[in-house]
Amino acid sequence: TVVRREDYAAPAFWIDSVDLSFDLDPAKTRVLNRMRLRRNPDVPTQPLRLDGEDLNLARVMVNGGGCSFKMDGGQLVLENLPGLDDGGTEPFDLEIFTTCNPAKNTQLMGLYVSQGTFFTQCEAEGFRRITYFLDRPDVMSAYTVTLKAEKTLYPVLLSNGNLVDSGDLEDGRHFAKWVDPHKKPCYLFALVAGKLVHREQKVIARNGAEHLLQVYVRPGDLDKTEHAMNSLMASVVWDEARFGLPLDLERFMIVATSDFNMGAMENKGLNIFNTKYVLANPATATDTDYANIESVVGHEYFHNWTGNRITCRDWFQLSLKEGLTVFRDQEFSMDLCPSPSARAVKRIEDVRVLRTAQFPEDAGPMAHPVRPDSYAEINNFYTVTIYEKGAEVVRMMQTLVGRDGFARGMKLYFERFDGQAVTCDDFAQAIADANPGSELANHLPQFKRWYSQAGTPRVKAEGAYNAAERTYTLTLSQSCPTTPGQDHKEPFVIPVNLGLLSHEGRELPLQLAHWSNAEAGTRNFVLTQASETLTFINVDAEPVPSLLRAFSAPVVLECDYTDAELLVLLAHDTDAFNRWEAAQRLALRRALKAINEPGPVPTEPLNPAFITAMRAVLRHPDLDAAFKDLVLTLPAETYIAEQLAEVDPQRVHAVREAMRAQMARQLFDDWAWAFEAFEGNGAYSPDSTSAGRRALAGLALTHLCLAAADSGNTVWPGKAYQRFKDAGNMTDRFNALSALVVSGSELAKPALQRFHALFKDEALALDKWFALQAGAPDRGGNILPTVRQLMQHPDFQPRNPNRARSVLTTFCQANPAAFHRADAGGYVFWSERVMDIDGFNPQVAARLARALDRWKKLAEPYRSAAREAIARVAAKPDLSNDVREVVTHALKD
Numbered sequence: 001t002v003v004r005r006e007d008y009a010a011p012a013f014w015i016d017s018v019d020l021s022f023d024l025d026p027a028k029t030r031v032l033n034r035m036r037l038r039r040n041p042d043v044p045t046q047p048l049r050l051d052g053e054d055l056n057l058a059r060v061m062v063n064g065g066g067c068s069f070k071m072d073g074g075q076l077v078l079e080n081l082p083g084l085d086d087g088g089t090e091p092f093d094l095e096i097f098t099t100c101n102p103a104k105n106t107q108l109m110g111l112y113v114s115q116g117t118f119f120t121q122c123e124a125e126g127f128r129r130i131t132y133f134l135d136r137p138d139v140m141s142a143y144t145v146t147l148k149a150e151k152t153l154y155p156v157l158l159s160n161g162n163l164v165d166s167g168d169l170e171d172g173r174h175f176a177k178w179v180d181p182h183k184k185p186c187y188l189f190a191l192v193a194g195k196l197v198h199r200e201q202k203v204i205a206r207n208g209a210e211h212l213l214q215v216y217v218r219p220g221d222l223d224k225t226e227h228a229m230n231s232l233m234a235s236v237v238w239d240e241a242r243f244g245l246p247l248d249l250e251r252f253m254i255v256a257t258s259d260f261n262m263g264a265m266e267n268k269g270l271n272i273f274n275t276k277y278v279l280a281n282p283a284t285a286t287d288t289d290y291a292n293i294e295s296v297v298g299h300e301y302f303h304n305w306t307g308n309r310i311t312c313r314d315w316f317q318l319s320l321k322e323g324l325t326v327f328r329d330q331e332f333s334m335d336l337c338p339s340p341s342a343r344a345v346k347r348i349e350d351v352r353v354l355r356t357a358q359f360p361e362d363a364g365p366m367a368h369p370v371r372p373d374s375y376a377e378i379n380n381f382y383t384v385t386i387y388e389k390g391a392e393v394v395r396m397m398q399t400l401v402g403r404d405g406f407a408r409g410m411k412l413y414f415e416r417f418d419g420q421a422v423t424c425d426d427f428a429q430a431i432a433d434a435n436p437g438s439e440l441a442n443h444l445p446q447f448k449r450w451y452s453q454a455g456t457p458r459v460k461a462e463g464a465y466n467a468a469e470r471t472y473t474l475t476l477s478q479s480c481p482t483t484p485g486q487d488h489k490e491p492f493v494i495p496v497n498l499g500l501l502s503h504e505g506r507e508l509p510l511q512l513a514h515w516s517n518a519e520a521g522t523r524n525f526v527l528t529q530a531s532e533t534l535t536f537i538n539v540d541a542e543p544v545p546s547l548l549r550a551f552s553a554p555v556v557l558e559c560d561y562t563d564a565e566l567l568v569l570l571a572h573d574t575d576a577f578n579r580w581e582a583a584q585r586l587a588l589r590r591a592l593k594a595i596n597e598p599g600p601v602p603t604e605p606l607n608p609a610f611i612t613a614m615r616a617v618l619r620h621p622d623l624d625a626a627f628k629d630l631v632l633t634l635p636a637e638t639y640i641a642e643q644l645a646e647v648d649p650q651r652v653h654a655v656r657e658a659m660r661a662q663m664a665r666q667l668f669d670d671w672a673w674a675f676e677a678f679e680g681n682g683a684y685s686p687d688s689t690s691a692g693r694r695a696l697a698g699l700a701l702t703h704l705c706l707a708a709a710d711s712g713n714t715v716w717p718g719k720a721y722q723r724f725k726d727a728g729n730m731t732d733r734f735n736a737l738s739a740l741v742v743s744g745s746e747l748a749k750p751a752l753q754r755f756h757a758l759f760k761d762e763a764l765a766l767d768k769w770f771a772l773q774a775g776a777p778d779r780g781g782n783i784l785p786t787v788r789q790l791m792q793h794p795d796f797q798p799r800n801p802n803r804a805r806s807v808l809t810t811f812c813q814a815n816p817a818a819f820h821r822a823d824a825g826g827y828v829f830w831s832e833r834v835m836d837i838d839g840f841n842p843q844v845a846a847r848l849a850r851a852l853d854r855w856k857k858l859a860e861p862y863r864s865a866a867r868e869a870i871a872r873v874a875a876k877p878d879l880s881n882d883v884r885e886v887v888t889h890a891l892k893d
């Protein structure tokens with residue numbers, strides 16, 4: 001059944017308080033739920049319908065006495081309640097006693113057991129698997145929670161808020177009582193019980209209040225919690241400094257679990273994290289892991305205000321908290337950067353995610369607006385559109401009102417809505433109202449099309465120089481492709497940051513007739529019409545336009561640059577994002593040409609000018625290593641594929657490999673120089689400057705090993721193996737291993753064995769080991785058999801989401817040439833895995849199911865084979881809602 005946004009109705013009852021008492025036992029946990037309810041006078045009188053799922057109901061009592069009830073699907077329906085006959089709104093007590101089986105909970109929603117410890121995951125609709133409740137975010141209640149469990153097995157008992165009581169019980173059991181001072185929706189409820197150890201830190205806030213920060217992990221992992229704690233402290237400081245939002249709790253806890261469907265969860269005062277986003281030490285975690293931990297710890301912490309203090313009225317408003325909070329975590333990471341160029345690197349990385357993951361989603365069968373209109377399964381909507389595109393929408397608001405204006409808007413948002421469950425409209429209105437006269441306020445209804453219209457807009461830019469008039473006219477036209485259910489699109493409000501460069505690369509003064517002052521540098525133009533023309537005056541020579549600087553809007557920019565113009569931008573643009581973008585355009589252009597021309601794949605798809613430009617960047621004395629690494633990394637195969645009307649994944653792969661081989665060969669001496677210059681051997685520090693140097697050294701090593709493989713040289717693979725063995729940190733070790741695997745060196749096999757022996761007890765390092773093999777370049781179709789073998793490995797645990805993803809998602813989503821086989825073997829494998837996983841974890845299955853989203857773009861024989869595989873999944877009778885929604889959309893025409 002489909003849920004529609006327009007059907008929203010306020011709840012018929014409020015639940016003012018909840019007193020939960022848990023008797024924790026893996027096979028049979030008893031839950032006593034005592035609620036105080038009251039009829040909502042604003043809606044017509046109707047029975048109380050409580051959500052429930054996989055619960056055993058033992059007892060229902062109203063005001064201390066028995067009462068009648070019935071079941072309707074999963075819902076518990078009460079028709080004889082105080083107020084229902086007379087329209088009264090007097091509060092009454094409702095007591096419900098149920099049991100559940102956490103040990104058998106394989107879908108990891110609700111209360112489950114992971115390695116002997118109890119955890120919960122309630123967002124979006126998991127609380128109904130713990131007790132009968134109004135499982136919707138607009139019902140906010142005060143929680144008291146008592147946990148009882150055997151003391152030796154479960155010494156640590158945690159829930160939201162403050163610990164008010166604890167002690168021993170009979171029979172070796174003990175208890176803890178927690179009271180959360182803040183009202184919250186039930187999706188923010190959490191409990192944890194088990195054998196855990198913790199690191200803690202006291203922090204004093206600006207107002208002198210003392211807070212206790214804690215990070216809980218399994219015994220043995222304490223040496224991997226320092227970075228998470230540092231990130232948490234930095235988050236607390238940042239949110240207060242940038243937005244005036246202080247920590248509102250005496251105690252803030254993070255707990256790590258290795259079995260988790262997603263990244264992490266912002267439960268009030270008790271965040272539960274996938275270990276992947278908590279645990280790090282230099283020996284087991286890479287620079288990327290360190291950076292991800294920083295941003296996810298920040299993300300969940302920032303939810304405390306954007307999500308928890310102000311929450312969503314309904315799940316269609318999910319981006320209200322997620323888009324805003326991603327924006328905030330992006331800004332947090334940027335503000336921690338040591339330099340403007342490091343900020344630009346972070347921006348490029350974020351845009352790369354958007355363009356390689358969100359743009360395809362927006363062009364595929366699951367395309368949906370940032371605020372969707374309907375869904376069958378809300379878990380399918382925790383998407384890159386809700387998160388990353390949602391963050392871009394918030395970023396555009398900041399661009400339109402300015403950084404200070406945005407902070408004012410946030411202030412007003414909290415003044416208006418603190419403690420409430422609200423909508424995306426409420427947020428946009430607050431930002432606009434705090435900035436009267438701004439471009440956002442002037443165009444608010446039109447701006448909000450970003451929330452209602454799906455699809456990636458395209459902006460076409462056409463420039464014309466008039467030497468006689470000394471004018472340059474720039475015409476910007478927008479359009480947006482149709483998406484499922486939306487055949488017609490209205491124009492968007494698109495902020496276009498722009499500048500003009502001379503052909504020598506000098507930043508030119510910008511003067512429009514109505515811009516009073518001419519200043520060199522970036523100006524913001526707001527495109528609101530389908531097409532608009534800007535006429536710049538006093539332009540001495542034909543300029544090179546630098547458009548959409550810092551990627552000021554989530555659009556595809558089409559501009560007929562010449563190669564020479566792109567080389568000017570690459571060499572001279574003051575906007576680092578557009579410098580990188582120019583290199584991407586040059587490479588993309590070459591890739592598309594080689595893909596589209598008939599005949600065999602050229603051995604040299606790149607032209608000498610491009611190689612020369614890459615050499616200049618690589619050897620540049622002033623550019624950051626991290627930036628060089630990004631510029632010298634070719635566009636991803638999935639990104640290249642998106643630009644094509646019809647995709648032959650094998651050809652895309654072959655062309656990109658040929659380009660990479662050419663860069664390896666023709667820049668050989670430069671890579672060798674870069675490796676020596678950046679390899680570094682000092683003590684490990686995860687800061688972005690050091691990380692950038694390691695990344696560039698790693699990229700150089702991969703190219704050196706690739707070139708060596710071509711020429712039969714064994715020196716570089718030997719060096720890589722040595723580095724792999726001697727590396728002082730996981731980043732260098734893994735990069736060296738990856739260089740051996742990617743280049744197909746004979747040393748890859750012994751290195752992989754050695755890696756396994758070293759890290760057999762480190763789950764997260766083993767995930768990398770699995771992923772590296774599932775994602776390795778396909779040589780003669782060897783990866784599918786490798787993947788099948790990996791699944792037989794004693795360390796492969798299909799029910800652990802991280803491990804399953806390390807093999808299956810990597811193969812199906814990150815290794816297109818191995819997955820898209822002419823014999824359809826990849827698709828058959830995919831359908832088997834989706835159906836199998838759906839039997840125990842629908843959320844993970846539905847994510848994997850999305851790997852074939854773009855099947856309609858595939859060339860034959862892939863297209864027909866993919867369709868058949870999807871149809872096979874769709875034909876399975878007992879599919880979950882999750883997978884059914886994905887495959888149904890995929891098959892629609």
Ligand code: ARG
Binds near residue numbers: 121123265322382
């Ligand atoms: N709110 C969490 C976050 O973004 C994500 C939780 C999603 N979980 C789920 N089962 N859908 O930080």
Ligand code: ZN
Binds near residue numbers: 299303321322325
């Ligand atoms: Zn979030």
